[in-house]
Amino acid sequence: MQIKLIQLQKHGDERGALVALEENKNIPFPIKRVYYLFGTKENVRRGFHAHKKLKQVAIAVRGSCRFLLDDGKEKIDLLLDNAAQGLLIESFMWREMYDFSEDCVLMVLADDFYDESDYVRSYEEFIQISSL
Ligand code: T46
Numbered sequence: 001m002q003i004k005l006i007q008l009q010k011h012g013d014e015r016g017a018l019v020a021l022e023e024n025k026n027i028p029f030p031i032k033r034v035y036y037l038f039g040t041k042e043n044v045r046r047g048f049h050a051h052k053k054l055k056q057v058a059i060a061v062r063g064s065c066r067f068l069l070d071d072g073k074e075k076i077d078l079l080l081d082n083a084a085q086g087l088l089i090e091s092f093m094w095r096e097m098y099d100f101s102e103d104c105v106l107m108v109l110a111d112d113f114y115d116e117s118d119y120v121r122s123y124e125e126f127i128q129i130s131s132l
Pocket of ligand 1: 033035037046047048056058095097108114
């Protein structure tokens, strides 16, 4: 499985750093929604779903967390701990997020609005569909 980590250009100077996110440029889709997770409690694991169509880019803009990505054949576990790095999560990828640092702010850019019918929340169903 190929995982794409997007290296975001960091504009830094003596004042600090700035990263710009632009649709269809460094973010490879039109951005329709942005949400962020923060204040995640210790030992919490989130996600446990795949999306039928949705594509997203996740950025740990502060702190760190781990992602488990599973395409139904292979699992990849990675650490997000760099505000200048975006993890591209393609559609039909099972994801779990865990090991959130206390200060973690995980920002996610999505190519569509929130739609519960796009979620596959049963792992058995995910494996069944991904093996078709
Ligand atoms: C994903 C991972 C990385 C909304 O009302 N609007 C939204 O845009 C989102 C994302 C969620 N919600 C509501 C639905 C639930 O009542 O917020 C609540 C928590 O959502 P959920 O349990 O789906 O959160 P996670 O952390 O398991 O998953 C989220 C995203 O839902 C998902 O698309 O890929 O973060």
